[in-house]
Amino acid sequence: MSTPELFAKYDVPAPRYTSYPTVPYWTDAPTTDQWTAELNRAFVRNPQAGWSLYIHIPFCESLCTFCGCNTFITRNHQNEATYTEVIHREWDLYRQQVPAFERAPLRQIHLGGGTPTFFSPESLIELLRPILDAAEIDAAHFEGSIEVGPRSTTREQLEALRSLGFQRLSMGVQDFNPEVQRLVNRIQPYEMTRDVTLQARELGFESVNYDLIYGLPGQTEASFQETADATMSLRPDRIALYSFAFVPWVKKAHRLFTKEDLPKGAAKRALYELARETFLDVGYVELGMDHFALPEDSLYQAYQAGELHRNFMGYTDQRTDVLLGLGVSAISEAPTCFHQNDKGLSDYKRRVLAGEIPTMRGHLLSEEDQRQREQILRFMTQQAVDLADEAQAADVRAYLAELIADGLVTVDGTRMQLTERGRPFLRNAAMALDLRLRRHQPDTQLFSMSV
Ligand SMILES: C[S@@+](CC[C@H](N)C(=O)[O-])C[C@H]1O[C@@H](n2cnc3c(N)ncnc32)[C@H](O)[C@@H]1O
Ligand code: SF4
Structure with a gap:
């Protein structure tokens, strides 16, 4: 069977498997008490096992029309202080109900969004310092990473993050082509991405990841080759080359595109292949699904050692039994249970401020x-x-x-x-x-x- 025939045959709806069961198949919901009991059980079973923390910052100043993430579009920066207060309250609830969070080593912290760099340097410190101070951290094994939107990233924010012990950045790039950027409402000139990358290196960030997406409107083989070449000129340590997840039944903004606007099947995959060739030619290694890394990067080393892990944040080089997600819509996991917070920003805040862990759904694993x-x-x-x-x-x-x-x-x-x-x-x-x-x-x- 020819390659285009294979793509026509197997281009079907399929989960990305950042969890199993996948979220639509979560059936056995825990109560909040069951959820905290499962967390306590995980720490009793393995008291020295480390845990990971994810904090979801949902704010973005404008909407990229391809976006599939849980975002809240606003230019009101008073949100920084009010949201920080709620995250701290949520963290307090967990510390009271699962005391092991203060004793077991915190191995990883990841800030995702939305755009975590919506927060000023002072707000980032305000948010993170008390959490880091209360946690047990072994600096030699601690990994701090953050998703940054280059359009809202300043040197001062990067300095603040370094002072908090963050060593990894993941940057949303998506595509360097101005016309594609216009079509997805995300104008981000090459120089902007370059400058944030150079600053990150100067300040000692160990690893810089770029997110790219193939399958966006307006992308052609020629334009995407330019994006791949521009990416190589900046040589990020890691690259995530995501397939555009077109989900118009979930994301209203996706309805701005028709299927005819989007590369699909073999034509879509050709974009991946040309970028892949470009990256492999200069020494990157392909890992798992849609990820690339330089051989010096810890993600590749984890892959080689058979220790590559995958969770809601994608591929990571460390595995912990417990991943606690704080913030609106954040997902957490324990060995026997998944848990997701309320997805609505006002409901999430109201419930936390009323002293409740804001359970929306979850699943007890059989x-x-x-x-x-x-x-x-x-x-x-x-x-x-x-x-x-x-x-x-x-x-x-x-x-x-x-x-x-x-x-x-x-x-x-x-x-x-x-x-x-x-x-x-x-x-x-x-x-x-x-x-x-x-x-x-x-x-x-x-x-x-x-x-
Ligand atoms: C939550 S965003 C955070 C990055 C940051 N907000 C930015 O855009 O610069 C994480 C990544 O998810 C990817 N992403 C978002 N929507 C997507 C979609 N519909 N299909 C595939 N990837 C998507 C993008 O590559 C994006 O950089
Ligand atoms: S891609 Fe990033 S910046 Fe754009 S809307 Fe989504 S989360 Fe916000």
Whole structure:
């Protein structure tokens, strides 16, 4: 089968598997008390295991029309102080109900959004200092990272972050082409990205990541080649090359685009391939799905050591049993439970200020879920997994018969492996391990397309 035929055949809705079960399949919701009990249990089971903290800052000054994140568009910077107060209250609730948060080592903190650099340098310090001061930190094993929007990033913010111990930046770039930028309402000249990158290096940030997206309106092979070349001229340590997740049923702004405006199928994948070639040619290594790193970067080293991890924030080089998410819509995870905060900003604030952990939904994992979660995690990070037994291998072989016949996956004995040709179809193959999806096919489209 030719490559375009393969893309036509396998471009189907598929989860990205930043969790298992995927969010639409969360059925066994915990109460807030069950959730904190699961957290306490995780720390009792493994008192010295570290934990990770995610803080969601939802604010952006303007909306990029491709955006799929949970954002709140505003220019009112009074939000910085009011939101900080709520985050601190939420953190206090957890410290009271799960005392181990103050004793177990905090290994990672990640600020995401929205645009965390919506906050001034003073507000970043105000937000983070009390949290970091109350936590147990072993500086040698602590990793602080943040998503920065170059359009709102100043040297003073970067200095503040360095003074707080942050060493990693992830920058939204998306595309360098001015016409594509105009079409997605995100004007970000090359020089702006360059300057923030150079400042970050000067200030001693160890790793700079760029987010790029392929499949945006107006992108052509020629324009995206320029974006790939411009990226190489700045040589970030890591690159996330995301497939545009077009979800007009969730994001109103996506309805500004019609399917005809967007590259799709083989034409869309060609954009990925040309960027991939460009990156590999100058020494980057491809990791997992849609990620690249320089060989010196810790993400690549984790990959080589078989320790690459994946969670709601994407690929990371450290795994902790507990990930606590603070902030509106933030998702947390423990070995046996997922938890998500209220998605509405005013409901989230009201509930926290009333002294309540603002549970919106979650999922208590069954034993089968825990097994499938490990298998999917392994497959998404290593493109290969050992299945439980011959019965599961037979089931997977039958489910993936067409992908196997097309040379995209192999199942030898109990080892399931993606082939080099199968790389673009990682999400399709992972669905064989997604027992919840296989039992209940959705009636409407829930997931973005796999290509
Ligand atoms: C929450 S944003 C944070 C970055 C920061 N706000 C900025 O835009 O500069 C994280 C990344 O998600 C990616 N992203 C957002 N919407 C997406 C979509 N619909 N499809 C694929 N990737 C998307 C973008 O690459 C973006 O940089
Ligand atoms: S891409 Fe980043 S800056 Fe743009 S709307 Fe989304 S979160 Fe905000």
